[in-house]
Amino acid sequence: MKKIVDLRHLTAMQLSSRIFYILIGVIVVLFALFWIIGYDMPYDDNPDYSAPLLTDALIWFMIVLTFATLGLAVLGAVNGVRKNKGENVVVNNVPARRISVAVVVGTVLSFVLTYALSSTDALMVNGERFTDTFWLRTAGMFIGTSLLLIVVAVGAIVYGSTRYIR
Template structure:
């Protein structure tokens, strides 16, 4: 997948990137734009499909084992998904929907502005939570080792 992404981005930037846009020659109309958009849709659909498959598989396998090696697997699974859904809803509600000036035109589609804010803010919060979890785990490991 990484190789395919590198290939498509390479084609996008290196071949026909400077072609002028027919309606406005001040903008570029890269030759491989459609291929890049198709690949991104493919990655998005594949990623969402794998996430749903993983969630269903983990949920089915965790039903029989509520606690594994003293770790409450089922509770952690449910809390993680509930927090993620709550953060998605909260960031959607709090996300901005003010019109933006893009390529010289006013973009005011309320839904897409809210969704983009939701995904960007949620991604940043998840990255911070992951960094926090790694730091917390590392400090607990160091304390146990001493």
């Protein structure tokens, strides 16, 4: 009989890999069900539009996943600060604390700037004008910050790959 693996004895990479594969499996199954079950159901108010049956399940899964990720990020940050308590400011001549603070401040600053710079022009959604400025700016903030962070990540990869010469 196969033993159940104790999660406490797994390395961080083994544990994160298993969680990653479980999440990928759940996402694939959920999206497959979304496309297979009731995807072509007509919308009650306007039959020209479709109202997939599992839209609410997909939206709630994304909301739960987002808040779980934010919660785990905050928990990890609190644990890191509590464990180090001023130690490990510089690790192997790398200013670890300064880098961590710069990442947090940079991310928050990018959220604030992209929110302030986002457009409030009305959008056509399902044939109706959507004019709620808060949600228009919020959507613009997430899109703008995502694009900015992707560009920064690609830049860091390019910089890192060109500077790592042995």
